[in-house]
Amino acid sequence: MRQFKTLSIKKAIQSSLGRVKSEKYFKDIELNLHNVDLMEVYNIALSKLSSGSIVNAINCIVFAMDIDRDNKFFFSLSKTIVVMLDKELESNKAIKMKQKYSDNFENVKNTIKAKIEYIEKNSESVSDSLEKMERELHESKPSFFSLSKLYLTHKMKKGKLSPRIKELKRELDEYEIEKEDLEGELKDIEKFAFMEECLKVLSLVMEICLFPSRFNTRN
Amino acid sequence: MSEKKDVDLKRTMADQKLEAIKDTFNSYTDMNVKISEDKVKQNNTKKDNSTDDEISDSQIKAIANTYDAYTDIHLKTRESTDPIPKPKKIVFNIESMADLKPEVQEKIRRLTSIISEDKVRRLLKEIETEKELFSGTKGLFGKLTQTEKQTLEKRLEEFKVPDEINRANIAAIVSCLDNIIVEID
Numbered sequence: 001m002r003q004f005k006t007l008s009i010k011k012a013i014q015s016s017l018g019r020v021k022s023e024k025y026f027k028d029i030e031l032n033l034h035n036v037d038l039m040e041v042y043n044i045a046l047s048k049l050s051s052g053s054i055v056n057a058i059n060c061i062v063f064a065m066d067i068d069r070d071n072k073f074f075f076s077l078s079k080t081i082v083v084m085l086d087k088e089l090e091s092n093k094a095i096k097m098k099q100k101y102s103d104n105f106e107n108v109k110n111t112i113k114a115k116i117e118y119i120e121k122n123s124e125s126v127s128d129s130l131e132k133m134e135r136e137l138h139e140s141k142p143s144f145f146s147l148s149k150l151y152l153t154h155k156m157k158k159g160k161l162s163p164r165i166k167e168l169k170r171e172l173d174e175y176e177i178e179k180e181d182l183e184g185e186l187k188d189i190e191k192f193a194f195m196e197e198c199l200k201v202l203s204l205v206m207e208i209c210l211f212p213s214r215f216n217t218r219n
Numbered sequence: 220m221s222e223k224k225d226v227d228l229k230r231t232m233a234d235q236k237l238e239a240i241k242d243t244f245n246s247y248t249d250m251n252v253k254i255s256e257d258k259v260k261q262n263n264t265k266k267d268n269s270t271d272d273e274i275s276d277s278q279i280k281a282i283a284n285t286y287d288a289y290t291d292i293h294l295k296t297r298e299s300t301d302p303i304p305k306p307k308k309i310v311f312n313i314e315s316m317a318d319l320k321p322e323v324q325e326k327i328r329r330l331t332s333i334i335s336e337d338k339v340r341r342l343l344k345e346i347e348t349e350k351e352l353f354s355g356t357k358g359l360f361g362k363l364t365q366t367e368k369q370t371l372e373k374r375l376e377e378f379k380v381p382d383e384i385n386r387a388n389i390a391a392i393v394s395c396l397d398n399i400i401v402e403i404d
Contacts, residue, residue, distance in 0.1 A: 024402055039311040043320045049391040050326050052398035057391075072378040073313060079378070080388040082359070083346045088396055194401045203359040210374050211360065211367060 007215040009066045009208050013201055025058050025201060038064050042073055054081070054198050061205060069209050078202045085199040094192050097185070105193035112186045116179060123175040130168040133161050315383045330390040342389050343382070 014022045045060035057077075064074045088094065101108040140154045208215050316324055331339070352358055353375075354368055363371065 037311075039313070039318075040320075042311075042313070043323045046319070046387060046391050047323050047326060050330055050394045052395050052400045054395050054399060055402045057395070070377075072380055073311075073384065075378045076380040076385065077388050079375075080346055080385065081392050083349050083352065084342075084389075084392045084396060086352055087345075190403060191399060191401050194403070195399075199359075207360050210371055 006212055007208070009062050009205055012204055012208055012215060013062065016200065016204055017197070021197070022201075024055050025062055027059065036067060038068060038071065038074075042077075045074070045077060049077075049081075057081070058198060058201055061202070065205055065209060069212065075206065075209055078206050082199060082202045082206065085195050085202070089192060089195055089199065093188065097189060097192065105189055105196050109186065109189050109193045112182055112189060116182050116186065119175050119179045119182070123172060123179070126168050126171050126175065130165060130172065133165050133168070137161050137165070313384055314381060316387060319387070327387045327390050330394045331386065334390060334393055338393075339386055339389055342393070343385055346385070346389070 010026060013025060016022075041060045041064045045057045045064075048054075048056035048060065061074050061078055064071055065078075068074075097105070097108070101111065103111070137154075137157060140157045142151050142154055313319065316327065319327070353360065354363055354371055356362055360367075360371075
């Protein structure tokens with residue numbers, strides 16, 4: 001006779017998000033595993049959630065639902081969070097971002113990070129060139145003690161380097177503005193990507209509780 | 220009395236085993252790191268030599284398997300000597316806010332006073348009547364069969380909680396979304 005065993009929520013999340021990404025949803029709550037008081041866990045979940053730590057609240061939900069799949073209080077809490085997260089991800093700001101990049105938030109996050117890295121590299125190289133030119137110009141400046149340096153040579157150098165220095169400074173400013181804009185966008189995108197991930201985890205929890213047969217594994 | 224002695228003896232033996240496992244663990248970790256470093260070196264020096272890469276990969280895989288095996292032994296040893304039973308399903312009931320811990324009640328009360336009653340009422344209705352998100356074709360659970368749709372409706376009805384608790388949940392999540400702590404890996 002075929003036997004089936006129910007997949008634990010923890011394992012389902014691990015296989016959906018991967019071991020590294022899912023790790024944060026299984027730690028940080030100090031629970032006495034041998035004397036479980038789900039009422040206490042529910043109190044922790046609400047308290048953590050109201051402090052802004054959705055991950056800790058999910059920790060509690062996953063932990064509790066793995067013990068009691070039919071717990072209506074944790075299910076209801078999951079449902080409320082899921083609906084609210086979905087509303088937030090359907091907000092104007094989120095939709096605009098999605099339309100701008102036409103990709104999911106996780107990929108957009110990586111694209112923006114790569115762009116920032118590229119800008120930083122370019123900006124560094126421009127900054128180096130600028131520093132080099134400014135030093136060169138400064139060193140060519142004649143002083144009372146330097147006999148070998150002539151004012152004419154310095155003037156010629158200045159005439160040659162000054163426009164280039166000006167251009168590099170402008171380039172640096174442009175990079176700085178672009179980087180600031182991208183960092184602002186990244187902050188929003190990271191928030192949305194994080195919400196998307198939380199929504200994914202919680203809807204998986206709900207799905208396992210609602211349709212356990214979808215997750216039965218052969219023994 | 221003798222039972223207690225037995226348990227103590229088992230625990231001491233388990234502790235010794237765990238120590239030994241821990242040592243092996245550490246030595247394997249060192250080996251793993253060393254092999255990874257060697258692999259990087261090999262890649263740097265012999266870029267076209269694929270056989271060397273395969274050997275390193277298999278070595279790393281073997282060590283990872285041993286790791287898992289040791290973790291299993293570690294857990295089994297703990298389970299076999301631990302006389303305390305595994306967590307059991309515990310049924311609890313909350314009728315109203317008064318059943319929550321006083322500090323949580325206080326927190327929720329403070330939050331509820333900030334959020335307008337209209338907003339809470341609107342959200343309550345939206346959460347209660349949300350259908351598309353759960354049973355729509357592009358919903359969270361994918362395309363549902365007729366049986367699944369019936370199960371969903373039945374379960375959603377069964378999982379209903381008192382209004383006061385729903386309000387507490389809403390207050391907590393609304394506050395969370397305002398001050399969300401984004402945890403990045």
